[in-house]
Structures are given as structure tokens and as C-alpha cells.
Amino acid sequence: MNSLYQSSIKSLPLLGHGKVRDNYAVGDDKILIVTTDRLSAFDVVMNEPIPGKGMVLNQMSDFWFEKLGHIVPNHLTGVAPESVVAADEVEQVKGRAVVAKRLKPIMVEAVVRGYIIGSGWKDYQATGSICGIELPAGLRQAEKLPEPLFTPAAKAELGEHDENISFADMESRIGAELAAKMRDISIKLYTAAADYAATRGIIIADTKFEFGLDENGVMHLMDEVLTADSSRFWPADSYAPDMSPPSFDKQFVRDYLETLDWGKTAPAPALPADVIDKTQAKYFEAIERLTGQKLKA
Numbered sequence: 001m002n003s004l005y006q007s008s009i010k011s012l013p014l015l016g017h018g019k020v021r022d023n024y025a026v027g028d029d030k031i032l033i034v035t036t037d038r039l040s041a042f043d044v045v046m047n048e049p050i051p052g053k054g055m056v057l058n059q060m061s062d063f064w065f066e067k068l069g070h071i072v073p074n075h076l077t078g079v080a081p082e083s084v085v086a087a088d089e090v091e092q093v094k095g096r097a098v099v100a101k102r103l104k105p106i107m108v109e110a111v112v113r114g115y116i117i118g119s120g121w122k123d124y125q126a127t128g129s130i131c132g133i134e135l136p137a138g139l140r141q142a143e144k145l146p147e148p149l150f151t152p153a154a155k156a157e158l159g160e161h162d163e164n165i166s167f168a169d170m171e172s173r174i175g176a177e178l179a180a181k182m183r184d185i186s187i188k189l190y191t192a193a194a195d196y197a198a199t200r201g202i203i204i205a206d207t208k209f210e211f212g213l214d215e216n217g218v219m220h221l222m223d224e225v226l227t228a229d230s231s232r233f234w235p236a237d238s239y240a241p242d243m244s245p246p247s248f249d250k251q252f253v254r255d256y257l258e259t260l261d262w263g264k265t266a267p268a269p270a271l272p273a274d275v276i277d278k279t280q281a282k283y284f285e286a287i288e289r290l291t292g293q294k295l296k297a
């Protein structure tokens with residue numbers, strides 16, 4: 001398994017390093033997105049790669065783009081990543097990169113919640129609603145919501161956390177028509193994905209989509225889609241309400257970090273080898289469970 005902590009593609013202009021992905025310009029209308037093996041927990045990037053994690057994430061995204069392509073167009077171009085880099089850089093992109101249409105990002109993230117957990121649960125406990133959407137009384141932590149909720153968030157500047165906004169605020173930022181379209185498509189995407197995942201024993205508790213506009217103003221799904229990094233996946237067989245179910249993939253890392261006296265700010269503590277190994281195995285299990293196929297290495 002070739003592992004990649006940070007890419008270094010010299011033949012293309014670097015657009016930036018995200019926490020997990022490295023982005024490069026391909027001409028002026030496309031981007032190369034390389035998913036590395038970096039792992040972030042509590043929003044801090046760990047120092048060790050989880051070998052193969054980037055491939056798993058990339059292949060999960062590809063899987064969903066294909067499966068959900070009938071609902072909305074997406075940013076994939078079909079151009080092989082190997083064809084846009086130099087010969088000695090091919091190893092860095094194999095199985096873990098896409099060449100995408102460079103879109104104009106819509107500066108609102110589309111969060112869909114099927115279950116009440118995380119910041120949604122905190123919000124509900126304090127206000128009886130999530131992001132201003134009123135909910136029935138008596139919901140339990142991690143309970144399935146009566147119907148999926150669309151809770152937009154304003155895209156944060158680098159290093160800041162995304163900020164939940166009301167739907168009315170979203171309308172005033174991007175226009176009512178586009179806001180409604182984004183909401184309706186996001187709910188459709190989530191519902192189709194959650195229904196499929198249920199047949200594979202996986203609960204998709206919530207997820208975040210990003211959209212962009214092409215040169216004709218057509219809305220496209222972009223970024224990563226329904227990966228373990230952008231969603232909460234729970235194994236259905238151990239799911240129960242009244243607790244925060246362990247996430248499918250980061251459970252060992254989070255559990256380990258919780259045993260430490262660490263302030264959850266950078267720098268990250270070193271991860272022991274067995275935590276890395278178990279985490280890697282979880283990612284491989286996740287892609288297999290989801291797609292029914294082993295990771296294509």
C-alpha cells in the first residue's frame with residue numbers, strides 16, 4: 001500500500017493544502033484534488049498517515065458521484081489524474097485523486113441531518129430546535145429525526161469553524177431560488193444515499209455537501225461526497241439512541257486521544273502503531289461494507 005502524507009506535485013501550480021486534501025490547478029478550468037492519508041481528529045491533523053485512507057476516501061466519493069449522478073451533475077471530468085502530472089509524480093495520484101471542473105464555489109455548505117447528534121443535539125437541548133427549525137419535544141440523543149433536516153452553514157475562512165445559519169440567511173446570501181434548489185437536491189442526495197447505505201448495514205447520520213456553479217451558472221455537486229470525513233457513518237448493528245454512537249472510522253483514534261491529557265489543539269500527540277493499524281483496518285472495512293468491493297489499490 002503506498003502511503004502519502006503530503007503530495008508534492010511540481011508540475012502543477014499548488015492552490016493549497018486542506019487538512020486532508022492537496023489541491024492543484026490544471027489549466028485555468030480544472031483542478032487536481034489529491035486525497036492524502038492525513039487524518040484529522042477534533043479538527044487537528046495527526047502527524048502520522050493512515051496508509052491507504054486517502055484512497056478509501058477518494059474511492060468512496062467516486063462511488064457516490066456515480067450512484068447519485070442522476071440527481072445532479074457533478075464536478076468530475078473523467079480526465080485521468082495520471083495524465084496531468086509528470087511521469088515521476090504518477091505514484092502520488094494513483095487511486096487517490098480526481099481531475100475536477102473548476103467551479104465557482106457557493107459559499108454555503110449544505111448540511112443534511114437524518115439523526116440528532118453532535119452540534120444538532122446540543123442545539124436541541126438548549127433551544128428545542130436545530131438551527132431554528134422547531135422539533136417535537138422528547139427526542140433522544142442519536143434518535144432518527146422525523147424527516148431529514150437541511151441546516152446550512154456559512155463557509156468559514158481558513159482556520160475558522162463553519163457557522164450555522166438560518167435558511168432565511170442562506171436565501172439572503174445566495175438568492176432564494178438557488179437556496180431552495182440546493183436544499184431540495186441535498187435532501188434528495190442524502191435520502192438516496194442513506195437508503196442505499198441502510199442495505200449495507202450502515203447508517204449515515206448526517207453529511208455535508210458542497211456545490212459550485214459552472215460558467216453557465218449550472219449548479220454542480222463538488223468537493224468530496226459522502227465520505228467518512230464529510231459524514232457520520234455508524235454501523236447499524238451497534239446503533240442505539242441515548243448515546244453518541246462511535247463513528248465508523250475514527251473511533252480508535254478518538255478513544256485513544258481521550259485517554260491523554262491533551263488540550264485538543266495542535267500539535268497532535270503521536271499515535272501508537274496499533275491505533276494506526278486498527279484505524280486503517282476500519283477504513284478498509286468501511287469501503288468494503290459500503291461498496292461490496294475491496295479497495296482498488
Ligand SMILES: Nc1ncnc2c1ncn2[C@@H]1O[C@H](COP(=O)(O)OP(=O)(O)OP(=O)(O)O)[C@@H](O)[C@H]1O
Pocket residue numbers: 017018019020021022023031075100101102103104105210212222223224
Ligand atoms: N470542483 C471544485 N471547484 C472549485 N472549488 C472546489 C471544487 N471542489 C472542491 N473545491 C473547494 O476547494 C477547497 C479546498 O478543499 P479542501 O477541502 O482540501 O480544503 P479546506 O476546505 O480548506 O479544508 P478542510 O476541508 O480540510 O477543512 C474547498 O473550499 C472546496 O470547497
Ligand SMILES: [Mg+2]
Pocket residue numbers: 018
Ligand atoms: Mg473542505
